Amino acid sequence: MTTDTLPVLAILGGTGDLGTGLARRWAQAGYQVIIGSRTLEKAEAAVSDLREVMADRGVGDVTVQPMENLAAAEAADVVAVTVPFSHHASTLTLVKDALQGKILIDVTVPLVPPKVGRVQLPEGGSAGQIAQELLGEGVAVVSAFQNVAAAHLQEGSGVECDVLVCGNKKAAREEVIKLVEAAGMRGFHAGMINNAAAAEALTSVLIVINKQYSCHAGIRITGLSD
Amino acid sequence: MTTDTLPVLAILGGTGDLGTGLARRWAQAGYQVIIGSRTLEKAEAAVSDLREVMADRGVGDVTVQPMENLAAAEAADVVAVTVPFSHHASTLTLVKDALQGKILIDVTVPLVPPKVGRVQLPEGGSAGQIAQELLGEGVAVVSAFQNVAAAHLQEGSGVECDVLVCGNKKAAREEVIKLVEAAGMRGFHAGMINNAAAAEALTSVLIVINKQYSCHAGIRITGLSD
Numbered sequence: 001m002t003t004d005t006l007p008v009l010a011i012l013g014g015t016g017d018l019g020t021g022l023a024r025r026w027a028q029a030g031y032q033v034i035i036g037s038r039t040l041e042k043a044e045a046a047v048s049d050l051r052e053v054m055a056d057r058g059v060g061d062v063t064v065q066p067m068e069n070l071a072a073a074e075a076a077d078v079v080a081v082t083v084p085f086s087h088h089a090s091t092l093t094l095v096k097d098a099l100q101g102k103i104l105i106d107v108t109v110p111l112v113p114p115k116v117g118r119v120q121l122p123e124g125g126s127a128g129q130i131a132q133e134l135l136g137e138g139v140a141v142v143s144a145f146q147n148v149a150a151a152h153l154q155e156g157s158g159v160e161c162d163v164l165v166c167g168n169k170k171a172a173r174e175e176v177i178k179l180v181e182a183a184g185m186r187g188f189h190a191g192m193i194n195n196a197a198a199a200e201a202l203t204s205v206l207i208v209i210n211k212q213y214s215c216h217a218g219i220r221i222t223g224l225s226d
Numbered sequence: 227m228t229t230d231t232l233p234v235l236a237i238l239g240g241t242g243d244l245g246t247g248l249a250r251r252w253a254q255a256g257y258q259v260i261i262g263s264r265t266l267e268k269a270e271a272a273v274s275d276l277r278e279v280m281a282d283r284g285v286g287d288v289t290v291q292p293m294e295n296l297a298a299a300e301a302a303d304v305v306a307v308t309v310p311f312s313h314h315a316s317t318l319t320l321v322k323d324a325l326q327g328k329i330l331i332d333v334t335v336p337l338v339p340p341k342v343g344r345v346q347l348p349e350g351g352s353a354g355q356i357a358q359e360l361l362g363e364g365v366a367v368v369s370a371f372q373n374v375a376a377a378h379l380q381e382g383s384g385v386e387c388d389v390l391v392c393g394n395k396k397a398a399r400e401e402v403i404k405l406v407e408a409a410g411m412r413g414f415h416a417g418m419i420n421n422a423a424a425a426e427a428l429t430s431v432l433i434v435i436n437k438q439y440s441c442h443a444g445i446r447i448t449g450l451s452d
Contacts, residue, residue, distance in 0.1 A: 117417055117421075118417060118418055118420050118421065119351075119417070119420045119421045119423045119424050120420070121347070121351075121423060125345075125347075149449065152449070160448045160449055161448060161449065164431055166431075188435055189434065189435075189438060190431045190434055190435070191343055191344060191345070191430065191431060191434040192344055194344050194345045194346065195343075195344065195345045195427070195430060195431050195434070197345045197347060197423075197427045198345055198424065198427035198428045198430065198431045199431075201421070201423045201424035201427055201428075202424045202427075202428060204417065204421060204424065205390055205392075205416045205417060205421050205424045205425075206447075208415065208416055208417040208421070209414055209415075209416070209447060209450075212415060213450050215449055215450050215451065216449050217447050217448065217449045217450060218447075218448045218449045219445050219446065219447060219448060220445065220446040220448050221432075221435060221443050221444075221445060222386045222387060222443065222444045222445060222446050223375065223378070223386055223387065223441055223442050223443045223444045224435075224439050224441050224443060225441065
């Protein structure tokens, strides 16, 4: 497997279930992946855990590195951010310069604890819009993966959830759709970055459904073949 | 088929594809349905068309009546509203008194033409929240059906789309879920009326997908059986 033509990926705040779930899937697909965290120690611990799981699954030949968030953003071609909303703006501010000219995949859902099952979109409309505003036009912000249960990403098998991919630049959305597919899901062009509000709001609805059914719900787009 | 125990249903602004689609399905399920419009003439024309379609399908024994919106709201036990967002507040203001003590099913999507594929939620958060605010606590506002393509409702067969049902009162949501099922779909408790924002925003995403695939897309909730 060659990684020569594949972009290097970083996942900021990538030590949680969602971040490591994406890291596993992308690494398994042959991408070089950097797990970023606020401290190198936390990133190293996550990478070490991840290597163990991968080895258990018989997947040995993967490239996953730990770094601090800023170094990770500098070293990568495409950067994903999977931090709680309360750290969203500060994390992006830290790496703003390093992101210029790159794609930022914003996975952030603006949940407001403790009522995480209640849609409470921020004043800027959505986390995605806030990110685009904060980072400026030099960064192609693309929102994605907000509706995917981390539990399913951690599994080895396919994920029964479609991914809505929003962003102002079509070419950037297409790059991200490739990464969605590499992670084992279908990605859909879902409109400009304003539309991130739909996917972000839907996460609270899925949390409500999860509670009722004791499950990790997702969504599928239907009716494509009319 | 007896309609003794079933609530009488009214659909305000019910002369469009969405309103008549719901009317057909509910009438076929044995409900007494009133199609409301701003003028009695328009309501009569819609009912006449609908009776023709039903007769063509060999469904003769249905009860569908035309009325002006206010009379329809007064005569019904459960009232749905399927008007464009630009007529949402004025229609609800007209029937506010008639709705007290009843369930209002809000199907309104706050699209802002011409950019209907762009999520542009209103200042009140969502049409559903605006309705609840405007009508007061005496009316149980339940949002539903925002993601269902009218084209599919018009068809005789099952609809491959789930319905997110939001509202502040669980009993009212349950009543509406029964009506979702009567119309041939699955309904899900999707949280308080704030969460209407998710379903309303999702409609713009589906419009974007419809354009790409030349289809009438919908959604399905997945992963229920974990």
